[in-house]
Amino acid sequence: MNNPIRRAPASSRALASARTAMTDAYRGFYDITHNSLALLGTLLAVAVVVLGFRADLRASAEEQLLGWLLQRQEAASVEQLVTAEPNAVDRVTAADLSALPEQQAKVTQWLSRKYRVAPEPLAALVTEAYAVGEKARLDPTLILAVMAVESRFNPFAQSPVGAQGLMQVLTRVHTDKYEDFGGQLAAFDPVSNLRVGVQVLQDAVRRAGSIEGGLRLYVGAVTTDGSWYIDRVLAEHARIQSVALGRAVPRPAPVAQPIPVKQQEGQPARQVPATELEAVVPAGSPSPAAVIPS
Secondary structure, three states, rough: OOOOHHHHHHHHHHHHHHEEEHHHHHHHHHHHHHHHHHHHHHHHHHHHHHHHHHHHHHHHHHHHHHHHHHHHOOOOOHHHHOOOOOOHHOOOOOOOOOHOHHHHHHHHHEEEHHHHHOOOHHHHHHHHHHHHHHOOOOOOHHHHHHHHHHHHOOOOOOOOOHHHHHHHHEOOHHHHHHHHHHHHHHHHOHHHHHHHHHHHHHHHHHHOOOOOHHHHHHHHHOOOOOHHHHHHHHHHHHHHHHHOOOOOOOOOOOOOOOOOOOOOOOOOOOOOOOOOOOEEEOOOOOOOOEEEEO
C-alpha cells in the first residue's frame, strides 16, 4: 500500500525545480534587455557625438527625418480626404473595346479619333445605340450621327434653352420619359439620355413618315425647313455608316430634299405653331432647334 506521506518530498522538489528555472529565465531576460538598452544608449551617444562634429551628416539626417515626417503627414491627410470605394467602377459607363463586334469596334475607333473621346465610354454608347436602334427600328449609325451633331458625345452638354445630355433632349418637355430612369437628373446619365432621345426620334420619324421629316421635327425647325440640321446629320450618318460597312468615308455631304407641307387647296401655307414644337438650341449650334413634346 502506497503511503502519501512519502510522496510529499518528491512533489516539493519538483516545485522547487520549477521555481528555480523560472528565476533563471527571468534573470537571463533581464540581463539581455539591460545589455541591449545599454548598447542602444551607447550607439545613440556615439551618433550624437559624430553628428555634432560632422555638420554635413547632421544636415543630411535632418533632411531625411523631415522628409519622412512630411510623407507621414501627407499620407494621413490623404486617408482623411479620400475614402476607398472598390465598387465605384460599377457606376462607369464604359466597355472593353476588344469585346465589341468588328463593325462596332470600327465605328468606336473612328468616332474616338474624330471627336477626341476615350474609346471605352464610346464603346458603351455604340453598343447601346446598336441595341436600342434594333428595338426602335432605327439605323444605329443614324442615332450616333444625331449624338455627334447634337453634343459631340458630351454627356453633360446643355444648350442655352435647356436641352441636355448626349441627345440634347429638352428635359422639361420630356419629364415623363425620365420617370422610368429615376427622375430628371437621369438626363445626365449617358445611357438614359440615349434611350429617351431615341424614343423622341422614333416618334418624330413616325409622325413625319420619313427620316428627313423626323429630323426636322426632332430639331424643331419652325421658321425654316431645317435643311441645315438635316444636311449635317445625314452627312455624318453617311460617314459613320461607311465606316461600319468598311467603305471609304464620303466627303461630299448629302443634300436634304425639301419637305413639302400639306395644305388644303385655296389656303395659305400653314406655319407650325410653337405649341407643337418648342425651340431649343443643340450644343454648339448657333441656330435654333427643337425637340418635339410628347
